[in-house]
Amino acid sequence: MSTVRVHGASKSFGRTKALDNVDLEAGPGVTGLLGPNGAGKTTLLRIIATVLAPDRGQVTLLGRDPSRPDERTAIRERLGYLPQDAGFHRGFTVFEFIDYVAILKQMTERRARHDEVRRVVALTGLESVSAKRIRALSGGMRRRVGLAQAMLGDPALLVLDEPTVGLDPEQRLRFREMISHAGEGRTVVMSSHQTEDITALCSRIAVIHQGQARFTGTPAELTAQAAGRVWTDTQRSPAALAAWRTGEGAYRNVGDPPAGAELIPPTLEDAYLLLMGEPELEVSHS
Amino acid sequence: MTAWHLDPEAIRLYAQGAAPPQLAASAEAHLMKCAACRDGISAHVDTRRVEAIWQEVADRVDAPRRSWPERMLVRLGVGEATARLVAATPTLRGPWLLAVAGVLALAAWAAQFDERFLQMFLVVAPLGPLAGVAVAFAGGLDPTREIGLAAPYSGLRLLLIRTAAVLAVTVPIVAVAGLALPGSNWLAAAWLLPTAGLTCAALALTARVTPVVAVGVVAMSWVLVTAPTALAGHLHLAVGIGAQLFWLAVAIGGSLWLAITRHTVTIKLGRSA
Structure with missing residues (x-):
């Protein structure tokens, strides 16, 4: 469902x-x-x-x-929501901020609310910084705080x-x-x-x-759309929509391969590149 | 390790909190060092009580410290949760309040020297509280606005709480500036009803546009109407007795509109959020 x-x-x-x-x-x-x-x-x-x-x-x-x-x-x-630019009241501690959002989620009973804040703090591994001000946290930790508030109320x-x-x-x-x-x-x-x-x-x-x-x-269905359209070569192929030199020194080409090209299994990224690069491409809807 | 251990009766009394002070102190010191007696006492301990005590301790240790505005509001009977929402209002931060006070002090000072500036004070006075309402919900200044909009807490209720908080702080600032005006006439209070009317009109408009746009439209209309009349020396048209009744009607009408639409109104999110 x-x-x-x-x-x-x-x-x-x-x-x-x-x-x-x-x-x-x-x-x-x-x-x-x-x-x-x-x-x-x-x-x-x-x-x-x-x-x-x-x-x-x-x-x-x-x-x-x-x-x-x-x-x-x-x-x-x-509903839990983590916006792209999740803002914080920077003067708040981690606990205070999540507690503030918990109030917005209508958890008005203080003890139960604090228990829930502690639960999501533990869930996101923020126990050690729970009392720290958000402005003192790294970007990664702040993102965790954002996830923690989204997890409030399960x-x-x-x-x-x-x-x-x-x-x-x-x-x-x-x-x-x-x-x-x-x-x-x-x-x-x-x-x-x-x-x-x-x-x-x-x-x-x-x-x-x-x-x-x-x-x-599914990711597999998208990836399958690039089957037969990714190949390696010693140089960038003019027929490629995108090509880059890999760590092994060979060029990975994505597009319409020339005859006799050495085809390799595609990745999701290859399929995504093809989809973005070809507006007229007919796509499947499953 | 120690050769001496608590006897079963001492353990029972200590666990029940019935031990005399000397025995309790001695037992406590011993339990810190003796694993065997700790095991012995565990069977007598009410686990629910321990759990409750532990939760109380944890809550005291990591629960948020209340700021002084929160403490004051709670003492005044405001709920703990509402007090926290008020304390997070962006407009109630020091720099913003200082800016409002500075502008109004300047307007009051200028009014000492020229009658036109006295009238311009009345044009400027309602804009302070009104701007505070806009700032309280502005995307750039309320970092959690988007999270708040996705939360079940009523956006209108939050707006009203913040508006009340802003008015509670900015109106006294304007009132003090008004008292500094030359002469003790009605002008010192003539801005009050227009402020109430403009604020209610802006809040009513939030059903259609974002709070910032609503305040912008109302403030712009106020300035466009009152500034020319003030400069022409006819400010009584905007703040005279007839106008005061008009603003009172606007305030009542806006409040009624909010009351009627409170369950259906949606606070809108601007594109820039």
Whole structure:
């Protein structure tokens, strides 16, 4: 059963069309939105987080209609949201900030609220910095604080906008672990422009480009679209849409291979490059 | 290790909190060093009570320290959670309040020398509280606005709480500046009802546009109407007795509108957030 159903969603800001007739479904597990900066991922996630309403289209979240105020509140009670530019009251300590968000999540009973804050602090490995001011934390730790506040109340739907952006490799691995854990038994919708994160975490993906969903399906289905279109050579091929020299010294070419090319198995990144590089490419919708 | 151990009766009394002071002190010191007696006492301990005590200790240790505005609000009967929301209002930060006080002090000072500046004070006075309301919900200054909008807490309620907090702080600042005006006439208080009317109008507009835009529209309208009349020497048209009744009606109308639409109104998010 789908926790998130978006059908024909469009959203414009003035003359800029941020989303154009987008469909998306997401159920338990991690669903990833992949796309370049400015593609419309954040707008779509804001709609799923009930922060924005679409100009057109239908949205159903957790079986409810967010355009109705009473149902929207019910959705928000079971929703966790990490915005792309999650801001903090920098003078707050980690505990104070998460406690503040817990109040916004209507946890008004002090003792129970503090117990819940302690739970998410432990869940995200922030115990040792719980009493530290947020302004004294590294970017990675702040991102964890953002995830911790999103996990308050054990939400059934978790919306994460670029959760791994700006993190070093070790922090990204730790974040992947936490998101993977969060995706067990609940629906997580996250955006990224890092294909490695999507490959590692997501059971379903949607590639968003110029406000449109260019592909929806599994990572394997997207990768399969690049089968027979990736090859190695001693030099950059003129036929390649993209080519780069690998650590072994050979060129990895992505595009339409010449006859006799040494084909290699594609990756998700190859398929993504092909999808982005060929606007007219016919894509499958599964 | 020690050869002496607590006897079963001493353990029972200590565990029940019934041991005399000397025995309790002695038992406590011994338990710190003796694993065998600690094992012995564990069977007598009420685990629920220990759990409750431990949670109380943990809560005291890592619970947020209340800032002085929070403590003051709680003493005044405001709920602990609401006090925390008020304390996080961006507008209530020192630099912003100092800026408001500075502008108004300058306007009051200028009014000492020229009648036109006296009238301009009345144009400027409502803008301080009004700007405070905008800042309280401005995306750039409220870092958690987007998180707040996705939370079940009513956006309108949060806006009203913050507006009340801003008015509670900025109105006295304006009032003090008004008292410094030359002469003891009605001008010193003539800004109050326009401020109330403009604020309620701005809040009512948040059903249609973002709080910042709502305040911007209302403030701009106020300035466009009052500044020329003040410069022409006809400010009574904007703050005279007839105008005061108008602003009172606007304040009541805006409040009623908010009360009627409180369950359906949605605080909007600007593009820049």
